[in-house]
Amino acid sequence: MAVRRVACLLSVLTVAAALPSQQPPPADQPPPAVSYQPSAAEQLSALLNPLVEGAVSRAQCGWQLGQLAGRLERLQAGADAGHRALAELTRQQLRLDSVVHDVTALQLSVLAGGGRDGSTGTAGACRPPPQAERRQKWAQTRVSPPGTAEVSETEVAPQGTPAPTPAEGDLVRRTREQPEATPVGSQPQEAGQIQEPACQQRPAPLPGGAATYQEPAERACARSCLQLQRQGVAQDGVYWLTGLPVPVLCDFSHDDGGWTLLVTAISRQGWDPLSIFARNVYSPSLSDDYSILRYADTIRDLSTSDRFAYRIESQAEKGRQRWGGVWFAPKHYSFVDETGTQTEVSLVRRFDDWIYKGDGIKRRMPWINTGGENPYRMHPVLTTASKTEWWGTLATHHTYTRHNHSPWYNPNVVHSGTMLYWMREVALP
Numbered sequence: 001m002a003v004r005r006v007a008c009l010l011s012v013l014t015v016a017a018a019l020p021s022q023q024p025p026p027a028d029q030p031p032p033a034v035s036y037q038p039s040a041a042e043q044l045s046a047l048l049n050p051l052v053e054g055a056v057s058r059a060q061c062g063w064q065l066g067q068l069a070g071r072l073e074r075l076q077a078g079a080d081a082g083h084r085a086l087a088e089l090t091r092q093q094l095r096l097d098s099v100v101h102d103v104t105a106l107q108l109s110v111l112a113g114g115g116r117d118g119s120t121g122t123a124g125a126c127r128p129p130p131q132a133e134r135r136q137k138w139a140q141t142r143v144s145p146p147g148t149a150e151v152s153e154t155e156v157a158p159q160g161t162p163a164p165t166p167a168e169g170d171l172v173r174r175t176r177e178q179p180e181a182t183p184v185g186s187q188p189q190e191a192g193q194i195q196e197p198a199c200q201q202r203p204a205p206l207p208g209g210a211a212t213y214q215e216p217a218e219r220a221c222a223r224s225c226l227q228l229q230r231q232g233v234a235q236d237g238v239y240w241l242t243g244l245p246v247p248v249l250c251d252f253s254h255d256d257g258g259w260t261l262l263v264t265a266i267s268r269q270g271w272d273p274l275s276i277f278a279r280n281v282y283s284p285s286l287s288d289d290y291s292i293l294r295y296a297d298t299i300r301d302l303s304t305s306d307r308f309a310y311r312i313e314s315q316a317e318k319g320r321q322r323w324g325g326v327w328f329a330p331k332h333y334s335f336v337d338e339t340g341t342q343t344e345v346s347l348v349r350r351f352d353d354w355i356y357k358g359d360g361i362k363r364r365m366p367w368i369n370t371g372g373e374n375p376y377r378m379h380p381v382l383t384t385a386s387k388t389e390w391w392g393t394l395a396t397h398h399t400y401t402r403h404n405h406s407p408w409y410n411p412n413v414v415h416s417g418t419m420l421y422w423m424r425e426v427a428l429p
Contacts, residue, residue: 200221202231203216204237205236211283213238225241225248225258225424237249246281260422261421262422263395264291265421266405268397271382272397272398273370277293296335297334300331302425303331305426307427308424309326309426311326312419314409314419315413316418323354326347326348329342333365335366338370340386342364343363345363358391360391361384361392361408361409362391369383379397382394382421392409
């Protein structure tokens with residue numbers, strides 16, 4: 001019993017010795033520092049502040065991105081409007097070129113002796129009106145007093161005949177004047193006569209390899225390669241034709257000949273809805289980018305046939321007449337169509353083994369894509385594809401980098417290589 005009491009006392013003393021001393025610190029020592037414990041609200045605020053700041057930052061970035069997106073949309077809308085305006089200007093220029101072409105054709109027809117009224121020379125084009133003819137005839141048949149060499153403007157005309165105007169009086173006087181003597185050996189020059197331009201019926205092609213073909217002293221007496229072929233020319237090459245302001249490259253060796261080159265596309269560099277109309281027009285070539293598409297409808301109109309032919313060749317750098325063909329199209333179809341609705345075309349010759357399909361060539365005459373509703377915008381520039389596809393494209397926008405240079409026919413001709421686009425204003429026999 002005594003042992004238990006001693007053991008209990010020892011344990012109490014041991015615990016007491018282990019307790020910290022509660023005596024106050026000496027006067028010369030500072031009181032111990034008390035550690036600060038933040039409240040629960042402060043701890044919650046510290047946790048939420050980064051989240052709130054991140055949300056605010058993201059909201060500001062989203063607003064700025066929205067502003068940038070709006071600006072980009074406005075810029076894109078302005079660019080689209082600019083492209084449409086330029087396309088309209090190009091169409092107006094094409095109409096003006098057509099008028100100039102018609103005037104040139106009329107002049108050549110008059111010089112050749114076939115005016116529109118069935119007369120010959122320049123007289124048919126400058127025929128006076130019937131009333132002026134009657135007055136002139138009356139002035140020539142009436143009798144003048146002896147010694148009078150001309151008719152006065154104040155002479156009285158027969159009753160019921162209007163008095164000639166001063167301009168007509170001048171005409172009357174000129175008809176009564178004695179003609180001047182013509183020197184021997186010279187031909188009289190008719191007033192207003194148009195000097196016929198010199199041309200060659202069977203010209204030789206211009207020397208090849210020129211960076212820019214200069215106009216020769218005499219052009220070819222033809223307005224298309226087919227007309228030139230019908231005159232007996234059979235050598236492929238570059239010719240300056242009458243009625244066109246630029247030289248053309250003619251092919252007389254393939255598909256019955258008479259083909260005029262419209263477009264050569266060897267890469268995507270530089271192509272857009274404007275350059276596809278005309279590019280390097282003075283440098284027709286099979287190995288460099290080139291286009292005279294703006295003059296194609298003018299050549300088409302030279303024929304009275306109800307159909308014309310066009311030809312497409314791809315990968316021409318590997319050989320001619322590859323992965324394409326020859327098509328017939330109705331006369332009213334245009335080479336500068338921008339709708340993509342010209343689908344009534346007939347394939348008459350097929351190059352290599354292919355069929356119409358979604359990821360290949362389409363049954364559609366190549367058309368010019370100016371953007372509009374196309375989700376790919378202006379990636380296909382000259383194409384047979386619809387507005388939601390890109391396979392079957394001859395020339396691709398310079399910003400497109402996926403294919404080299406156009407997606408043509410999958411899987412055989414994924415990369416189109418050099419594309420050649422030709423026309424013949426009369427369908428093949």
